[in-house]
Amino acid sequence: MISPQDQALMAQALRLAEQGRYSTSPNPMVGCIIASNDGRVLSQGYHQVAGQAHAEINALNNATADVRAATAYVTLEPCAHSGRTGPCTQALIDAGIARVVIAMQDPNPLVAGRGIEQLRGAGITVELMSNAIAAEQLNRGFIKRMSHGLPWLTIKTAASLDGGTALHNGESKWITSEAARLDVQYLRAKQDVLMTGIGTVLADDPNLNVRLTSEQLKTDGPLPQPLRVVLDSELRTPATAKVLDEQGAYLIYTAKDETAYADFQPGRVIQAAVDDSGLSIEWILHDLAAREINSVMLEAGPKLVASAIASGLADELVLYLAPTLLGQGTRGISTLGPLDTLAQRQDLTITDSRSVGKDLRITALLNNT
Amino acid sequence: MISPQDQALMAQALRLAEQGRYSTSPNPMVGCIIASNDGRVLSQGYHQVAGQAHAEINALNNATADVRAATAYVTLEPCAHSGRTGPCTQALIDAGIARVVIAMQDPNPLVAGRGIEQLRGAGITVELMSNAIAAEQLNRGFIKRMSHGLPWLTIKTAASLDGGTALHNGESKWITSEAARLDVQYLRAKQDVLMTGIGTVLADDPNLNVRLTSEQLKTDGPLPQPLRVVLDSELRTPATAKVLDEQGAYLIYTAKDETAYADFQPGRVIQAAVDDSGLSIEWILHDLAAREINSVMLEAGPKLVASAIASGLADELVLYLAPTLLGQGTRGISTLGPLDTLAQRQDLTITDSRSVGKDLRITALLNNT
Numbered sequence: 132m133i134s135p136q137d138q139a140l141m142a143q144a145l146r147l148a149e150q151g152r153y154s155t156s157p158n159p160m161v162g163c164i165i166a167s168n169d170g171r172v173l174s175q176g177y178h179q180v181a182g183q184a185h186a187e188i189n190a191l192n193n194a195t196a197d198v199r200a201a202t203a204y205v206t207l208e209p210c211a212h213s214g215r216t217g218p219c220t221q222a223l224i225d226a227g228i229a230r231v232v233i234a235m236q237d238p239n240p241l242v243a244g245r246g247i248e249q250l251r252g253a254g255i256t257v258e259l260m261s262n263a264i265a266a267e268q269l270n271r272g273f274i275k276r277m278s279h280g281l282p283w284l285t286i287k288t289a290a291s292l293d294g295g296t297a298l299h300n301g302e303s304k305w306i307t308s309e310a311a312r313l314d315v316q317y318l319r320a321k322q323d324v325l326m327t328g329i330g331t332v333l334a335d336d337p338n339l340n341v342r343l344t345s346e347q348l349k350t351d352g353p354l355p356q357p358l359r360v361v362l363d364s365e366l367r368t369p370a371t372a373k374v375l376d377e378q379g380a381y382l383i384y385t386a387k388d389e390t391a392y393a394d395f396q397p398g399r400v401i402q403a404a405v406d407d408s409g410l411s412i413e414w415i416l417h418d419l420a421a422r423e424i425n426s427v428m429l430e431a432g433p434k435l436v437a438s439a440i441a442s443g444l445a446d447e448l449v450l451y452l453a454p455t456l457l458g459q460g461t462r463g464i465s466t467l468g469p470l471d472t473l474a475q476r477q478d479l480t481i482t483d484s485r486s487v488g489k490d491l492r493i494t495a496l497l498n499n500t
Numbered sequence: 501m502i503s504p505q506d507q508a509l510m511a512q513a514l515r516l517a518e519q520g521r522y523s524t525s526p527n528p529m530v531g532c533i534i535a536s537n538d539g540r541v542l543s544q545g546y547h548q549v550a551g552q553a554h555a556e557i558n559a560l561n562n563a564t565a566d567v568r569a570a571t572a573y574v575t576l577e578p579c580a581h582s583g584r585t586g587p588c589t590q591a592l593i594d595a596g597i598a599r600v601v602i603a604m605q606d607p608n609p610l611v612a613g614r615g616i617e618q619l620r621g622a623g624i625t626v627e628l629m630s631n632a633i634a635a636e637q638l639n640r641g642f643i644k645r646m647s648h649g650l651p652w653l654t655i656k657t658a659a660s661l662d663g664g665t666a667l668h669n670g671e672s673k674w675i676t677s678e679a680a681r682l683d684v685q686y687l688r689a690k691q692d693v694l695m696t697g698i699g700t701v702l703a704d705d706p707n708l709n710v711r712l713t714s715e716q717l718k719t720d721g722p723l724p725q726p727l728r729v730v731l732d733s734e735l736r737t738p739a740t741a742k743v744l745d746e747q748g749a750y751l752i753y754t755a756k757d758e759t760a761y762a763d764f765q766p767g768r769v770i771q772a773a774v775d776d777s778g779l780s781i782e783w784i785l786h787d788l789a790a791r792e793i794n795s796v797m798l799e800a801g802p803k804l805v806a807s808a809i810a811s812g813l814a815d816e817l818v819l820y821l822a823p824t825l826l827g828q829g830t831r832g833i834s835t836l837g838p839l840d841t842l843a844q845r846q847d848l849t850i851t852d853s854r855s856v857g858k859d860l861r862i863t864a865l866l867n868n869t
Binding site: 448454456477478479495 | 659661663806846849850855
């Protein structure tokens with residue numbers, strides 16, 4: 132039985148897990164609270180950096196009180212395998228933990244349930260919470276990769292109240308406020324990959340980097356600098372493009388073969404599959420997932436954004452609406468191709484809307500499932 | 501000196517005034533609280549229906565306690581002239597009121613200050629509050645008419661998240677939810693005029709009426725049924741159009757002369773001035789103001805909406821955003837004509853955004869001043 136006390140302690144473990152938000156990828160964020168039967172927290176830990184100790188190990192190592200016969204609250208099923216670190220199940224068994232409450236099973240279908248099985252085999256009471264929404268939300272990128280072999284794809288775009296992003300002559304920059312652009316930095320910091328198209332590289336030459344300090348990010352860990360990815364079928368990215376600079380790594384997906392790659396760092400250009408609309412977004416997303424990428428944010432022009440939406444592989448839209456009317460001009464996310472009936476429209480569910488400076492930020496899930 | 505107690509009592513008078521929101525036009529909403537010096541409310545009243553007693557008279561008539569030496573809180577400067585009802589200043593003087601606190605002056609520049617003058621001339625202490633934002637907000641239509649000879653013009657429109665309102669084949673109806681359409685009914689109920697264009701009449705044959713009950717509107721007063729106005733330069737409105745039905749009055753503005761009016765009720769067709777873009781919106785709005793119209797809501801197609809925005813006479817935009825992407829199609833409010841630089845854009849200030857069912861309602865003021 133999951134009691135209200137269990138719920139409260141798990142909520143605490145989930146908040147703890149979030150402290151790893153800039154540094155656990157490709158691993159999930161995990162938090163662990165060890166508490167006595169009357170709800171007193173005896174120790175806690177979270178997974179801080181990929182390759183270092185898991186949450187359970189940190190919680191056990193941090194304990195100064197006796198944790199025998201205590202309950203461990205873990206936001207994700209403890210691992211039963213020896214990966215980058217040892218199996219957490221064995222550590223919990225060895226420590227004499229009597230009961231383990233788990234927010235959600237391992238999303239990898241190949242190993243899901245094994246940790247629970249091992250713990251139960253050692254006589255530990257294991258309880259799996261039935262409503263794992265908060266735990267799933269925490270690691271939606273990791274979960275999507277484990278369950279679908281694809282990263283979580285967020286599309287970030289900006290538009291005027293009348294749905295425009297550029298005037299008909301192409302003048303477009305900075306329709307949103309400085310506050311919105313700062314807000315985008317925080318979104319970027321949580322991504323494994325920032326993706327754009329060659330059109331944006333040639334037109335705007337973006338850095339696609341994170342320019343936030345430890346203080347701004349409220350983190351002691353390493354500062355995040357997502358992998359920058361350019362979709363560039365003809366390999367036109369200039370050697371001087373800012374996305375190739377030294378501030379972070381980059382990858383270019385192209386339709387060209389490797390005889391054309393001389394100007395780029397070895398291994399940084401990848402020949403992708405091609406479909407009717409050009410480079411195959413599906414192929415590229417699978418390739419990124421195979422590189423342990425959990426999350427991708429696309430910041431691109433209307434054509435690539437429309438392709439990503441049309442692919443059915445986008446999960447979320449973040450739309451900054453600037454309080455202005457631009458009139459006739461290039462439309463933002465609207466060049467989806469001519470839809471013939473309302474039934475062909477792409478529906479979404481708005482999950483959040485809030486003011487960011489003078490702009491409005493709307494977050495919506497694409498109803499692809 | 502305006503004390504915090506004065507502020508609180510005036511806030512109460514403003515809420516009271518709002519009870520007349522469906523029935524005072526063309527008059528302003530006004531509330532009046534009469535209170536003792538220690539802040540006890542002795543009586544109160546508000547202006548209920550145009551042509552009936554003003555707020556001050558109602559408050560004095562409702563009094564059961566002695567109001568001599570009391571303070572009257574009035575949300576608008578009391579009238580000094582005998583209009584539809586007698587002068588309120590004299591009634592306050594006769595009742596022995598010692599102090600009058602006023603939220604804002606009469607917005608009619610021809611009479612502003614006269615009520616205050618008369619009260620002071622009778623030895624009453626009069627205090628005018630310096631920050632009249634809430635009082636101005638309450639009667640922004642009346643104030644605009646008094647100060648500019650124009651009604652408050654709200655543009656109501658709906659769009660998908662990508663700024664579309666119709667598919668390229670014209671299929672467009674009901675992109676927003678039932679909850680949003682119900683919300684529009686409440687917006688309509690507060691208007692003096694609902695305006696549309698002949699294009700919408702021919703395409704959608706809207707009723708342009710209010711279908712809410714007394715219970716829904718929480719009012720005991722008469723149910724509002726705004727005047728319906730069609731902009732129809734060629735006088736193509738069919739005799740069977742729903743906007744001409746018996747549920748309310750209508751007006752048609754046309755470029756034709758009166759020889760063409762035989763099919764319509766006498767006095768219901770008006771020849772308007774014409775400018776470069778067709779019927780002159782400015783001329784029509786001035787004509788409506790001359791008919792004591794305080795507020796107009798335009799619900800029309802993109803061409804008329806764009807003309808209204810381009811006229812510089814629109815005050816507010818109410819945009820319902822449906823969580824869907826429609827792709828290429830007719831744009832909603834965006835056919836403003838080709839703007840050449842970002843400096844020509846029309847900026848707004850977002851004053852509110854909230855969920856209405858699954859849609860988002862954004863309210864923004866046009867920065868025309």
